[in-house]
Amino acid sequence: MSALRGNLTDFGIAEVFQLIGQQRKTGLLEIEHGGDRVQLLFDAGAVVRAEPATGKEDAALADMLLRCGLVTRERLLELQQETERSLQRLALLAVERGAVDREQLLQMEDLLTQETLFRVLRWSEGSFAFTASPVHHDRQGRLLAAEQILMDGLRMVDEWRTFASEVPSEETVFQHVGRFEDYQAAHASDGGRLEHAKRVYLLVDGRLPVRRVIDLSRLGTFEVTRILAELRREGLLEPLDPAQLEKQRPTPRFDLRPPPSRPWIAGALPLVLLLAVAALGQRGSGPSLPTDAFPLPRAGLAQAYEAVETQRVRKALEAWHFERGTWPARLDELLEAGFLPPGALTRPDGRPYYYQRRGEESILLAPEH
Numbered sequence: 085m086s087a088l089r090g091n092l093t094d095f096g097i098a099e100v101f102q103l104i105g106q107q108r109k110t111g112l113l114e115i116e117h118g119g120d121r122v123q124l125l126f127d128a129g130a131v132v133r134a135e136p137a138t139g140k141e142d143a144a145l146a147d148m149l150l151r152c153g154l155v156t157r158e159r160l161l162e163l164q165q166e167t168e169r170s171l172q173r174l175a176l177l178a179v180e181r182g183a184v185d186r187e188q189l190l191q192m193e194d195l196l197t198q199e200t201l202f203r204v205l206r207w208s209e210g211s212f213a214f215t216a217s218p219v220h221h222d223r224q225g226r227l228l229a230a231e232q233i234l235m236d237g238l239r240m241v242d243e244w245r246t247f248a249s250e251v252p253s254e255e256t257v258f259q260h261v262g263r264f265e266d267y268q269a270a271h272a273s274d275g276g277r278l279e280h281a282k283r284v285y286l287l288v289d290g291r292l293p294v295r296r297v298i299d300l301s302r303l304g305t306f307e308v309t310r311i312l313a314e315l316r317r318e319g320l321l322e323p324l325d326p327a328q329l330e331k332q333r334p335t336p337r338f339d340l341r342p343p344p345s346r347p348w349i350a351g352a353l354p355l356v357l358l359l360a361v362a363a364l365g366q367r368g369s370g371p372s373l374p375t376d377a378f379p380l381p382r383a384g385l386a387q388a389y390e391a392v393e394t395q396r397v398r399k400a401l402e403a404w405h406f407e408r409g410t411w412p413a414r415l416d417e418l419l420e421a422g423f424l425p426p427g428a429l430t431r432p433d434g435r436p437y438y439y440q441r442r443g444e445e446s447i448l449l450a451p452e453h
Contacts, residue, residue: 088214092117097204098234100212105129105230111217117210122200127219130227133193134200142167142174148196151299153447155183158391190226191302198304205237206244240306250313252323254295258288258312262320270318284311287440288321300440300447393428394450397437400424401448411446415439 088103097115104113108129114137115122125132135144146164149155155163155178163183167174175193178184184192264285271278280303287297298308315321397415400423404412415437418424429437435451 087216088212090212092207092210092212095212097207097212098238100214101230101234104214105234109214109216110219111215112219113212113214115204115207115210115212117204117207122204124200124204125219125221126230127221127227130229131197131201131233132219132221132223132227134197134204136200145192145196146174148192149178149184152192152195152302153300153449154188154192156394157450158394159183190223193223194226195302195304201233201237202240202304202306205234205241243310244306247310247313250316251294251309254298255293257291257293257324258297258316258321259290259324260285260288260320261322262318264320267315267318267320280307281311281315284308285315285320288312290324291436292438296438300438390450394437394448397424397428398448400428401446405446411441413441 088100090100092115100113103109104126106129110127110129111125113124113126115124121137122134123137124134138144146160150157150160163174163177163181166172166177166181170177175189179186179189264282267281267285268278271281274281280301283301283303284297287300292300294309294312297312298305301308303311312321316323397418400418401411404418404421404423412418415429419426419429437451438447438449440447
């Protein structure tokens with residue numbers, strides 16, 4: 085079988101997986117459905133990885149690293165620019181530059197494969213094409229046979245139908261209406277599943293949509309949706325009414341009061357960067373250079389401003405941690421203790437920062453566009 089093509093309505097994805105697995109084929113399987121296209125790499129009948137076919141290597145993995153909070157938008161942009169200059173894989177550069185460690189990268193690759201397979205196994209229409217070809221990878225010992233993935237995936241698809249209706253959409257926002265301690269006492273023997281449930285429960289804050297909870301938990305769509313449905317059934321969570329959610333959005337406002345003197349680094353950083361931008365704008369080759377020779381795009385200026393503001397909050401967090409040996413429970417504490425000036429956490433467009441303590445670490449994400 086050097087090449088195999090067909091239609092999913094005539095030859096289902098389960099049969100394709102079984103054929104590749106039984107014949108221990110190595111190569112690339114591409115599947116298209118309603119304009120979406122994914123690709124799966126096989127090595128001797130085992131799945132190496134699966135991901136959306138973007139046409140650019142590691143683009144889907146980079147998006148996963150960003151959405152899961154492992155890299156910031158600024159750091160990812162730096163890695164992408166270096167990738168274009170060096171022609172190295174972004175995944176390898178991310179490890180070499182210390183953006184993520186090797187184990188984190190492998191976990192993200194596994195999660196991307198899991199998410200892609202779960203999505204594909206719910207497709208009943210579309211086309212596929214398998215091409216036998218050599219596959220190079222460094223994932224020895226982490227591959228799963230196609231038959232095993234197929235069995236697990238079909239089980240998940242069957243279970244999905246029993247609870248997916250409890251979570252209206254990935255844009256749904258849940259709020260707490262019950263205590264996790266009560267749930268914990270009733271499910272003390274569940275072990276790992278209880279730990280996952282706690283992680284999801286703590287991420288629910290009446291503001292994050294389901295999609296963000298899925299990404300930040302790093303547990304996958306199936307597992308998080310199952311947990312949310314179970315917590316809702318047991319009276320711990322309820323979805324917010326869209327009208328109620330709109331009322332909770334902060335009113336955009338501007339604060340022109342000067343920042344406090346402490347900590348001076350966090351307060352001075354935006355001024356230093358803005359002065360640097362102004363200095364660059366005044367540079368030229370001579371007096372005859374027109375003043376609009378190098379116009380600063382509005383979008384670029386907005387991105388630079390957002391990066392500066394996010395960096396200021398991040399530096400204030402680091403200053404708090406350095407001084408007190410722990411992370412604040414809420415970002416508002418940075419304002420109350422004078423680590424940030426009043427209004428620093430309220431964006432002009434009303435979009436809030438996301439902040440979460442997780443053990444000895446903390447997560448700070450810039451407001452979403």
